[in-house]
Amino acid sequence: xxxxxxxxxxLSRPFDDYDHVTGLGVSIVQGGASIQDLLLHLNINPKGIxxxxxxxxxxxxxxxxxxxxxxxxxxxxxxG
Amino acid sequence: MKIIRVNMVNTEITTEEVIPxxxxxxxxxxxxxxxxxxxxxxxxxxxPENKLIFAPGYLSGxxxxxxSRFSIGAKSPLTGGIKESNVGGTIAADLARTGISxxxxxxxxxxxxxxxxxxxxxxxxxxxxxDAFWGKRTYELVAGLKKIHGxxxxxxxxxxxxxxxxxxxxxxxxxxxxxxxxxxxxGGLGAVMGSxxxxxxxxxxxxxxxxxxxxxxxxKSSAKIFAKAVLADEFSAEILPALGSAVLVEPINAAGAFxxxxxxxxxxxxxxxxxxxxxxxxxxxxxxxxxxxxxxQCIINCSNEYVxxxxxYVTSSLEYETIxxxxxxxxxxxxxxxARLDFLCxxxxxxxxxTGVAIAVAMDAGYKSFGDSAxxxxxxxxxxxxxxxxxxxxxxxxxVGEHFNHDRVPVIKGQSIAAYDPRxxxxxxxxxxxxxxxxxxxxxxxxxxxxxxxxGTLDPFSAEGQVETSRNAQLHMVMVDTMGxxxxxxxxxxxxxxxxNVCRMVVAKSGSPFSSEDWKTLGKTILQTELSFNKKAxxxxxxxxxxxxxxxxxxxxxxxxxxxxxxxxxxxxxF
Numbered sequence: 075x076x077x078x079x080x081x082x083x084x085l086s087r088p089f090d091d092y093d094h095v096t097g098l099g100v101s102i103v104q105g106g107a108s109i110q111d112l113l114l115h116l117n118i119n120p121k122g123i124x125x126x127x128x129x130x131x132x133x134x135x136x137x138x139x140x141x142x143x144x145x146x147x148x149x150x151x152x153x154g
Numbered sequence: 155m156k157i158i159r160v161n162m163v164n165t166e167i168t169t170e171e172v173i174p175x176x177x178x179x180x181x182x183x184x185x186x187x188x189x190x191x192x193x194x195x196x197x198x199x200x201x202p203e204n205k206l207i208f209a210p211g212y213l214s215g216x217x218x219x220x221x222s223r224f225s226i227g228a229k230s231p232l233t234g235g236i237k238e239s240n241v242g243g244t245i246a247a248d249l250a251r252t253g254i255s256x257x258x259x260x261x262x263x264x265x266x267x268x269x270x271x272x273x274x275x276x277x278x279x280x281x282x283x284x285d286a287f288w289g290k291r292t293y294e295l296v297a298g299l300k301k302i303h304g305x306x307x308x309x310x311x312x313x314x315x316x317x318x319x320x321x322x323x324x325x326x327x328x329x330x331x332x333x334x335x336x337x338x339x340x341g342g343l344g345a346v347m348g349s350x351x352x353x354x355x356x357x358x359x360x361x362x363x364x365x366x367x368x369x370x371x372x373x374k375s376s377a378k379i380f381a382k383a384v385l386a387d388e389f390s391a392e393i394l395p396a397l398g399s400a401v402l403v404e405p406i407n408a409a410g411a412f413x414x415x416x417x418x419x420x421x422x423x424x425x426x427x428x429x430x431x432x433x434x435x436x437x438x439x440x441x442x443x444x445x446x447x448x449x450x451q452c453i454i455n456c457s458n459e460y461v462x463x464x465x466x467y468v469t470s471s472l473e474y475e476t477i478x479x480x481x482x483x484x485x486x487x488x489x490x491x492x493a494r495l496d497f498l499c500x501x502x503x504x505x506x507x508x509t510g511v512a513i514a515v516a517m518d519a520g521y522k523s524f525g526d527s528a529x530x531x532x533x534x535x536x537x538x539x540x541x542x543x544x545x546x547x548x549x550x551x552x553x554v555g556e557h558f559n560h561d562r563v564p565v566i567k568g569q570s571i572a573a574y575d576p577r578x579x580x581x582x583x584x585x586x587x588x589x590x591x592x593x594x595x596x597x598x599x600x601x602x603x604x605x606x607x608x609x610g611t612l613d614p615f616s617a618e619g620q621v622e623t624s625r626n627a628q629l630h631m632v633m634v635d636t637m638g639x640x641x642x643x644x645x646x647x648x649x650x651x652x653x654x655n656v657c658r659m660v661v662a663k664s665g666s667p668f669s670s671e672d673w674k675t676l677g678k679t680i681l682q683t684e685l686s687f688n689k690k691a692x693x694x695x696x697x698x699x700x701x702x703x704x705x706x707x708x709x710x711x712x713x714x715x716x717x718x719x720x721x722x723x724x725x726x727x728x729f
Contacts, residue, residue, distance in 0.1 A: 082404050082431060083393045094431045122388060125605060127408050130711070132606075148405040152389050152645065153474070153599055 075141035083149035124150040155255040163261035180212030182238040183636035185227025195690035199231035200349040202262035211638010215250025220643035222247035222450035230341035233592040235688040237341035243327040245308035247450035252277040253363035275361035292334035311354035313503025316344030320548030322508035339505030368665035383649035390645040394456040395445040399474035400430030411578035416518035424487035441465040469497035478573035479510025485524030511570035519558035567592035577709040584624035588726040590684035598627035617718040629677040
């Protein structure tokens with residue numbers, strides 16, 4: 075399935091041509107793949123991840139991916 | 155511990171020892187205790203009975219990283235209650251190194267008299283006439299002061315907004331590059347400084363008279379552990395230097411908690427145009443500095459230097475709350491305009507948050523359209539010009555709402571909310587409503603506790619557990635502000651025995667016992683002192699309520715309202 079993935083914070087650093095406006099086009103061939111599988115595919119450690127959104131809604135690591143979905147992946151935040 | 159007392163009536167300056175009850179205190183704890191003791195709670199905040207108190211954090215001026223935090227306290231003309239406004243830069247470390255723990259400015263001079271207070275490396279203070287500087291904006295003022303006092307000084311000062319005693323006036327402090335771009339923005343303390351006729355506080359840098367640390371080796375050991383933890387944390391070591399606090403724009407917007415168009419929506423459709431990611435890219439492309447060191451002792455470098463297309467300096471530092479208040483909150487997607495507004499607020503001496511929300515309320519009332527960044531710039535310039543409408547803006551959102559007879563005014567105790575909508579993050583509803591400081595995000599930031607994917611366990615749309623979480627956060631933050639530790643360096647508490655490690659530094663400095671239990675007890679005492687002042691000033695439970703828009707208007711996209719009852723809110727400080 076084809077996905078559009080946007081990476082926030084410093085997550086995009088390993089991807090040389092990453093464009094914040096267009097995000098990454100990602101192809102996943104594995105059936106029944108989850109957010110965790112997507113992270114594995116992108117070589118992103120789930121421990122360094124905060125919120126993940128799929129098509130505008132918050133999802134968990136075990137949530138199954140949907141073809142054509144727009145995924146946003148954030149790092150943990152702290153603020154003030 | 156020495157304090158300097160400056161009488162603005164007869165220009166007499168005295169140096170005295172801190173009374174025993176306040177020994178071992180700094181920052182917010184010291185300013186709040188002193189205000190409670192010396193300022194009549196019902197006084198006119200802009201009258202002679204109010205006092206303006208400057209105090210470095212207890213650990214400021216030491217070798218501890220990220221400890222140059224400056225507390226400025228007074229009765230607030232914006233809230234009518236006690237106020238501690240906290241700012242970075244260099245002045246906290248420099249004042250602490252002169253051996254001075256606090257400067258109390260009291261009384262009021264004859265009309266039209268203005269002064270600069272200069273403190274030299276030995277901690278000796280003198281009042282200098284400042285008529286030539288009155289009327290100056292802060293960047294020009296600082297340049298002029300440096301010609302007289304040299305480059306090696308830290309400055310806290312006011313611009314035209316403070317001189318006009320406007321309730322959203324800030325006190326601007328210089329950064330490591332000597333620019334007045336660090337704001338003690340909240341609470342209108344610039345107006346109090348203006349009412350004292352005090353244009354600037356100038357402190358010579360590089361003094362070596364800091365209060366001695368009783369056990370230097372123990373202090374150094376704990377400070378090293380703290381620094382190691384700050385550098386081991388991905389957020390403070392990698393994310394903040396890359397994007398600054400603006401990294402929060404996208405996740406808070408995605409969570410639907412980014413107050414947009416005067417908090418009519420929780421998501422801004424153009425958030426990606428004003429995000430930290432976009433900002434960092436623009437700064438890099440134009441040759442600015444995305445990871446700038448703004449404050450003494452800083453090892454995080456969350457600051458930045460935003461430049462224009464020609465690579466010319468526009469402002470420093472463009473931060474999350476300003477990007478929100480001058481961006482999403484007014485429907486403005488032009489990052490260059492946001493940067494210009496940030497600079498203007500620093501230069502005129504205005505809180506970017508209160509000013510941005512004031513503009514948002516004016517736009518919401520139909521005065522101008524949301525997204526009209528040119529109109530926003532005109533409104534801020536009108537403040538400096540001292541026009542009737544400019545003064546209304548400069549007094550903050552509440553006054554703007556009164557002017558337009560418009561009731562959608564997101565303030566608590568007269569002070570605006572920050573960049574987290576309380577309908578989407580209920581923990582922030584409690585902090586905004588109950589903090590003795592008025593609507594204030596730093597008083598108890600509980601965003602991460604409310605968002606499950608950040609490790610939080612609370613339902614952000616439910617009341618359950620929110621009061622307790624906010625209470626604990628407020629108790630902790632009052633101590634962080636007392637110690638003078640940067641909010642973002644709280645990752646240093648992530649060290650093994652993190653809180654105990656910080657307490658060991660207090661012990662090493664003071665030579666007296668101080669445990670994590672003492673930390674909590676003192677935090678409670680300071681908060682109770684602030685609440686006591688506010689009660690005497692006339693505050694009741696009714697002041698611990700959010701504006702009705704947050705209880706009645708569902709916020710898209712989640713379409714939720716605040717559901718925390720008044721009764722629950724009133725248990726926040728049941729210690």
